[in-house]
Amino acid sequence: MMHQDIFLGNGAIALGLLEAGCQVVTSYPGTPSSEILPEVVRLVRSEDLNTYVEWSTNEKVALDNAFAAAVSGKRAACCMKQVGLNVAADSLMSAAYMGTIGGLVIISCDDPGPHSSQTEQDTRLMARFAKVPVLDPCNPEEARQMAGLALDLSEEFQIPVVLRPAIRVCHARQALELREIPRNGRKASFQKEPVRWAATPKFRFLLHGELNRKLKEISRRFDSLALYNFHNLTSGRQYPLGILAGGVPYAVVKDILSEEKRDDIPVLKLGAPYPFPEKLAEDFLNACDRVLVIEETDTVIEYFLRNREKVLGRLSGHVPSEGELVPEMVYQVMDRVLRSLDLAGLKESGQGDAVELVKALNLPVRKPTLCPGCPHRASFFAIRKARPKAIFTSDIGCYTLGLNLGGVDTCLDMGAAITMASGFYHSFAQDQIDQPIVATIGDSTFYHSGAAGLLNAVYNDARFILVILDNQTTAMTGMQPTPGLGIRADASRGKAIPLERVVAGCGIDFIEVIDPYNIREMIQLIKKAGDYVKDPNGGIAVIIARHPCVIAYRDTAIPEKVKVTVTDACVECNFCLDRFECPALYKDETLGRTAVNQALCAQCGVCIQICPKGAIIAV
Amino acid sequence: MEKLNFILSGLGGQGILFMTKLLAQTALNRGLKIMAAETHGMAQRGGSVVSHLRIGDVAGSLVRAGSAHILLALDENEAYRSLPFLTGGGSLYVNAPARTLVRKQVLSYMNRMEMTCRFFPASETAMELGSPMAANLALLGFFAAFQDSPLPGHELGRTIEQASPDRFREINLKIFNRGFERGSAEREQTRGL
Ligand code: SF4
Ligand code: SF4
Numbered sequence: 001m002m003h004q005d006i007f008l009g010n011g012a013i014a015l016g017l018l019e020a021g022c023q024v025v026t027s028y029p030g031t032p033s034s035e036i037l038p039e040v041v042r043l044v045r046s047e048d049l050n051t052y053v054e055w056s057t058n059e060k061v062a063l064d065n066a067f068a069a070a071v072s073g074k075r076a077a078c079c080m081k082q083v084g085l086n087v088a089a090d091s092l093m094s095a096a097y098m099g100t101i102g103g104l105v106i107i108s109c110d111d112p113g114p115h116s117s118q119t120e121q122d123t124r125l126m127a128r129f130a131k132v133p134v135l136d137p138c139n140p141e142e143a144r145q146m147a148g149l150a151l152d153l154s155e156e157f158q159i160p161v162v163l164r165p166a167i168r169v170c171h172a173r174q175a176l177e178l179r180e181i182p183r184n185g186r187k188a189s190f191q192k193e194p195v196r197w198a199a200t201p202k203f204r205f206l207l208h209g210e211l212n213r214k215l216k217e218i219s220r221r222f223d224s225l226a227l228y229n230f231h232n233l234t235s236g237r238q239y240p241l242g243i244l245a246g247g248v249p250y251a252v253v254k255d256i257l258s259e260e261k262r263d264d265i266p267v268l269k270l271g272a273p274y275p276f277p278e279k280l281a282e283d284f285l286n287a288c289d290r291v292l293v294i295e296e297t298d299t300v301i302e303y304f305l306r307n308r309e310k311v312l313g314r315l316s317g318h319v320p321s322e323g324e325l326v327p328e329m330v331y332q333v334m335d336r337v338l339r340s341l342d343l344a345g346l347k348e349s350g351q352g353d354a355v356e357l358v359k360a361l362n363l364p365v366r367k368p369t370l371c372p373g374c375p376h377r378a379s380f381f382a383i384r385k386a387r388p389k390a391i392f393t394s395d396i397g398c399y400t401l402g403l404n405l406g407g408v409d410t411c412l413d414m415g416a417a418i419t420m421a422s423g424f425y426h427s428f429a430q431d432q433i434d435q436p437i438v439a440t441i442g443d444s445t446f447y448h449s450g451a452a453g454l455l456n457a458v459y460n461d462a463r464f465i466l467v468i469l470d471n472q473t474t475a476m477t478g479m480q481p482t483p484g485l486g487i488r489a490d491a492s493r494g495k496a497i498p499l500e501r502v503v504a505g506c507g508i509d510f511i512e513v514i515d516p517y518n519i520r521e522m523i524q525l526i527k528k529a530g531d532y533v534k535d536p537n538g539g540i541a542v543i544i545a546r547h548p549c550v551i552a553y554r555d556t557a558i559p560e561k562v563k564v565t566v567t568d569a570c571v572e573c574n575f576c577l578d579r580f581e582c583p584a585l586y587k588d589e590t591l592g593r594t595a596v597n598q599a600l601c602a603q604c605g606v607c608i609q610i611c612p613k614g615a616i617i618a619v
Numbered sequence: 620m621e622k623l624n625f626i627l628s629g630l631g632g633q634g635i636l637f638m639t640k641l642l643a644q645t646a647l648n649r650g651l652k653i654m655a656a657e658t659h660g661m662a663q664r665g666g667s668v669v670s671h672l673r674i675g676d677v678a679g680s681l682v683r684a685g686s687a688h689i690l691l692a693l694d695e696n697e698a699y700r701s702l703p704f705l706t707g708g709g710s711l712y713v714n715a716p717a718r719t720l721v722r723k724q725v726l727s728y729m730n731r732m733e734m735t736c737r738f739f740p741a742s743e744t745a746m747e748l749g750s751p752m753a754a755n756l757a758l759l760g761f762f763a764a765f766q767d768s769p770l771p772g773h774e775l776g777r778t779i780e781q782a783s784p785d786r787f788r789e790i791n792l793k794i795f796n797r798g799f800e801r802g803s804a805e806r807e808q809t810r811g812l
Binding site for chain 2: 004031034116138139171173175248250252254255256258326328331352357358361363364367370371398476599
């Protein structure tokens with residue numbers, strides 16, 4: 001037997017890219033896509049390949065870089081989460097027209113649920129919008145194969161191709177058979193062709209026509225792409241119901257039908273749903289009186305089916321329009337549809353009345369919280385203390401959990417802490433209202449899309465305090481390095497660009513750096529910054545709250561550990577539990593006061609500063 | 620064995636992912652097919668975390684509610700929260716001190732569904748041996764002692780040996796073995812009844 005290894009779906013994608021000779025991989029981290037690039041790095045190292053990798057500063061930057069590689073004839077990939085594709089949309093739309101020379105695959109990972117995203121948007125719709133083909137794998141092995149197929153297609157038709165694995169592919173684990181990874185020695189070359197690479201609107205019109213012709217041809221190719229687009233109809237037979245599914249829901253449907261031994265229900269799988277395989281779908285529709293469409297997350301296949309009377313899905317109200325299509329949900333949908341058509345329903349689901357039972361138990365909701373010792377907790381505490389009446393605009397990262405501490409009022413998209421702060425400022429200033437505003441943004445998010453908003457805010461004389469929560473890493477997505485560190489994706493050295501320099505370059509004159517563990521000083525500093533913001537000759541004040549993440553820098557983040565305990569001076573006011581919310585502090589019912597869970601405590605000692613009664617002390 | 624569905628539940632930071640990996644790798648070493656689904660991202664910061672592991676010839680990575688044969692829970696409340704996954708006749712192994720704590724409604728539901736429930740103070744066991752964060756391995760050891768486990772204890776032990784970083788190898792194995800001993804003792808006891 002060939003050697004097998006267990007791969008995370010994202011690792012399978014990395015493997016598929018390299019097996020297909022991908023020479024350039026760029027990415028900006030975001031759940032559920034973050035592990036693709038690190039897996040590429042791991043394989044490049046173990047197989048001694050020379051694939052170029054980079055953590056780009058944002059998704060648009062990642063796509064532009066990969067596009068240039070593909071234009072110079074190489075095979076390239078860029079990886080991001082689905083909302084990252086919004087940031088890269090400008091690039092994608094134009095790249096579709098211009099096309100490629102080598103292969104370009106854009107991997108955009110969807111998050112039905114959503115589990116770790118601000119929307120449930122469907123990347124397949126973005127691909128349709130941009131007019132580029134999209135592949136939708138149902139498991140890690142298929143994602144691996146499709147990564148290669150995407151590069152082949154891209155090169156053959158000179159068009160960017162989107163691979164859209166959903167979270168249950170990215171974070172699934174499956175055993176894959178390993179084979180030799182070939183080296184791709186293709187050299188870069190650039191053929192100047194301004195009418196294409198710098199096309200003016202007149203030529204864009206021609207490129208659009210060419211794109212449409214490519215799509216027609218690829219649609220026909222998808223009709224016969226038997227490995228990923230296929231059905232199990234018996235020819236000549238007419239069925240009362242068929243199911244049309246793609247991606248992860250296809251795997252779910254397949255499992256249910258095989259467990260239930262229901263070979264009376266044919267399935268059309270569409271692993272390559274756009275450009276829509278018209279002919280294949282039509283054949284299937286003709287053989288079925290009704291078809292049920294089960295797809296994630298939005299309606300793509302369903303929109304493309306012409307004979308609306310036959311189609312059951314989201315638009316007809318048979319499938320829920322939001323949330324993940326978990327197996328029990330698909331089971332319910334199928335059972336209901338079968339019974340409504342007077343066909344035999346599914347068997348007992350095996351599920352008792354546990355759902356109601358659990359509801360009645362009123363279990364405590366376990367919200368995610370900042371880690372014990374997390375420097376952000378100290379920052380938020382100081383900010384609220386110093387500016388209790390402020391509007392707190394914030395951003396995307398671990399620190400969004402500052403919500404629990406009352407330190408986050410808004411979280412729109414990457415970089416919006418700053419742009420919403422300036423928006424709020426002007427809205428209130430217009431009415432002569434002096435509204436304090438404190439924006440918080442992480443270091444990585446600031447490099448991603450903070451600077452443009454800050455330039456704008458300075459230029460238009462907005463006034464607010466900006467606290468950059470600099471924990472020296474991209475923590476939420478798994479501790480990727482930032483440009484501030486000068487460490488690159490493959491751990492080689494890059495040039496470090498300190499936040500201070502970027503901030504100064506944006507025109508900020510008030511820049512102070514502080515360690516947020518020192519809450520008292522941080523409160524003083526925020527008050528000083530508040531005065532500067534109000535001063536007619538002042539401006540935007542930037543505070544860089546710098547302390548390493550205690551998870552990324554486990555051994556060094558807390559150089560002087562302080563063992564803490566709670567004394568009898570505790571009056572059970574719950575102030576620390578409500579306002580500081582360290583998971584290591586809890587209410588001990590037998591002691592009748594707050595206590596420290598030493599197993600969880602990071603020994604940062606910060607809580608000593610916050611108890612109004614001085615009941616938390618160092619041992 | 621045809622198909623076996625596991626749910627592993629607990630809180631972010633308790634090592635659910637590692638436990639899932641160990642089971643999956645051991646199954647693969649036996650030549651079994653596996654498919655697993657994990658929780659990453661926001662929930663890893665202390666929220667509810669659920670891993671799915673399916674052994675056998677399956678297409679999807681998620682265990683359908685009502686079809687898990689085994690539920691391994693590192694937190695008592697998370698065990699209850701994951702109860703809808705468990706199928707009639709399934710088994711729950713939970714990190715909790717004593718069965719007296721269990722809520723009445725839960726017990727009667729589990730009896731009605733002919734489910735088995737085993738309690739084991741995995742956190743205490745790990746703490747006693749000086750590694751409070753390794754409750755996952757103690758519970759895994761405890762579980763491996765029962766015939767529900769398709770994966771023998773010594774094979775899981777070998778995977779732990781291979782998968783542990785050098786400085787944790789010895790302690791990890793010790794904690795796993797302690798769990799296994801406790802499980803074996805309990806199995807003998809119940810057999811005697
Ligand atoms: S991972 Fe780091 S930044 Fe994120 S909550 Fe934990 S300590 Fe804070
Ligand atoms: S010292 Fe205080 S704030 Fe720091 S981790 Fe321990 S309990 Fe939490």
